[in-house]
Amino acid sequence: MADDSSSSAPTKTEKKSWADEESDEEVPSPADPPLVGSKDVEQSELNKIESLSISEDKCKDDKIESLSISEDKGKDDKIESLSISEDKGKDDKIESLSISEDKGKNEDEDRDGGDGLLENPEDTDIKAVTTGESVYSSALRFEDLNLSKDLLKGIYTEMRFHRPSKIQAISLPMILTPPYKDLVAQAHNGSGKTTCFVLGMLSRVDPNKKLPQAMCICPTRELAQQNQAVLLKMGRFTGITSFLAIPADSANYVPISKLPPVTDQVVIGTPGTIKKWTSARKLSTREIKILVFDEADHMLAEDGFRDDSLRIMKEIQSSSTAGCQVLLFSATFNDAVKAFALRVVKNGNQLFVKKEELTLDKVKQYKVYCPDELAKIEVIKDKIFEFGQKVGQTIIFAHTRNTAKMLHQTLSKDGYECTAVQGALSQEYRDKIIKEFKDGLTKVLITTDLLARGFDQAQVNLVINFDLPVKYDFPSEPDYEVYLHRIGRTGRFGRKGAAFNLMFSDRDRMIMEKIERHFNHTIPEVGDWQSEEDFEKALKDAGWRMMKSMGELGCGE
DNA sequence: AAAAAAG
Incomplete structure (x- = not known):
């Protein structure tokens, strides 16, 4: 079991002058x-x-x-x-x-x-x-x-x-x-x-x-x-x-x-x-x-x-x-x-x-109110997916294994390239999906709170909460810690990161309010889930340049 | 009903 496989793949050059975690390395020179x-x-x-x-x-x-x-x-x-x-x-x-x-x-x-x-x-x-x-x-x-x-x-x-x-x-x-x-x-x-x-x-x-x-x-x-x-x-x-x-x-x-x-x-x-x-x-x-x-x-x-x-x-x-x-x-x-x-x-x-x-103001957070679950999926497809792919990697969090699976099937069926991991899958398969993501071969990963904590991948610039994290014995209460850990998958070591919280019920609104109050941090809302401009405004405010000039961004490749 | 675990 004590094998020497160092699983980290050299990915890209980024300048940094302090210590970081494993996958955050520079290309060896x-x-x-x-x-x-x-x-x-x-x-x-x-x-x-x-x-x-x-x-x-x-x-x-x-x-x-x-x-x-x-x-x-x-x-x-x-x-x-x-x-x-x-x-x-x-x-x-x-x-x-x-x-x-x-x-x-x-x-x-x-x-x-x-x-x-x-x-x-x-x-x-x-x-x-x-x-x-x-x-x-x-x-x-x-x-x-x-x-x-x-x-x-x-x-x-x-x-x-x-x-x-x-x-x-x-x-x-x-x-x-x-x-x-x-x-x-x-x-x-x-x-x-x-x-x-x-x-x-x-x-x-x-x-x-x-x-x-x-x-x-x-x-x-x-x-x-x-x-x-x-x-x-x-x-x-x-x-x-x-x-x-x-x-x-x-x-x-x-x-x-x-x-x-x-x-x-x-x-x-x-x-x-x-x-x-x-x-x-x-x-x-x-x-x-x-x-x-x-x-x-x-x-x-x-x-x-x-x-x-x-x-x-x-x-x-x-x-x-x-x-x-x-x-x-x-x-x-x-x-x-x-x-x-x-x-x-x-x-x-x-x-x-x-x-x-504690609240990560380094990660720009947004909330989007959607009328129903289908709308959430459309927001991912039409407003976020392509952008996320260009800018780096994206993690989508769902509350249950089933939702993760469903989302994966729905997106894949329509040609959106993504993978999914959760605890019900075989270890071998889990390893494969994780490795592909860490190697940068896949850009969008759907998961449960399996990866909410500790998962370290510097290129993750976008986190999407398809479901909000709630306490399971008390689902009207947000799980503040999990929230923080989830959005902490991006913005690693001071990099840029953004997180979108998708909501579709009054309960979700309430949960987001509680999260905002708890961290004493107002999370701006993307006004209209169907509005291209509203999303562009949010992304711009998050520090990303717009689609056209994406090439200069220097963070995808 | 996330996660871990069972032989």
Whole structure:
């Protein structure tokens, strides 16, 4: 299972100067040296927080400090302000600091190569809470992290990263500095979370020990596969192997009892299969030092994978000799799950994005009222499909497998080229469809919430909600987290993205209103679902040029 | 009724 197939296909050249996730790579050009320390980095406006090491001030009373620093950086004045506020519990010390970076508005040109694709993905507030004595300073460069030579080589030559993204700069020291504390970390969709925990796993593993030492649990098989691909790529020169614990294709099913025990050092998989392997005693957990929950809020949600997750965690904690570091990563943590997560990792460090910051204004969102379902389909066919194809790739989300299937059949029948994936299909077929989409062979993919989370494909510029995401025990309530994750499939790492929400009932209107209120963000409506001009206006407002000049857009091919 | 899982 630990094969070396790095599934990422080099697709296109895009300039970027910070770390990103797997499929976001540039075309390899070995002549290119890593750019850390070069001019490219110096003029970047990011991560000037490296000098910020927090020392603890032990006054008896709660105390809030705020300081602001402004720096003149030459050509474009950038001002950073950071405020540090300290809250003290009764006797345990907790620090919380929030770092906000305000930037001038004219620094983009030299970074994004003029294609207008990259904006400021890092322009966010992250609130950090650390516990205990540890003092962390943000990592400006990957060199600051004491990584092995082999790992650094993978980062630069395979991943082609230049320097840590913001979430990486802050979280990696927390993950990698002993004593290894647990961490709950929230960061925006497409900001490079995968790299954080993959690096964490790779650097905690002893390549000479041939048994599992790190584990990553994911909500879907597709995500497990994607994460494994990232890990294999980043860790290519380390010799570390990995085991993908997802259900075997029914065609070549072999009972676990007949299979050899796992000797790979990193296990990545879905909860059920991991449980199966451990309870069959074919997957040893006694030396697992780091346990990662990707999409952790869902993994710990009551209606998600809470039971499985807790069981696996307990199993590891009770069998592991040296103790196991737990990392919880997600873009979303609603209050209920957040509270639960903080009970699960009581003495850990925390990184949270301010709630107001969470809505992705980088993704332009629209709503379209349609009189009936047929009209929704016509909107996709006549107003969005062709545009989406030209501009990049499109994902259409439907609420059920059946709707996804129906939509796929309806569109295909009329000659609209698209594919569909959902959980009822065979694993082999799912893999094939995903691969075709990741390779850019297909442009429009219809799916369920199977792909709502984590699916990373930089070329997705358009998301369509054919159905709005609702809670299933309470269908008049929107599922805010799923909404955020769905639209987060586009606008990855600061690229341009747009999302269309198709509505056809009063209930849908209500749901959209609730979504707008929740994120405190007005979503403009495309006035008339039949009006070409209304859609063009929306797309133009989203930053896309019109059809005729599409060739210059520079984002499709 | 998304997702994961079952032998």
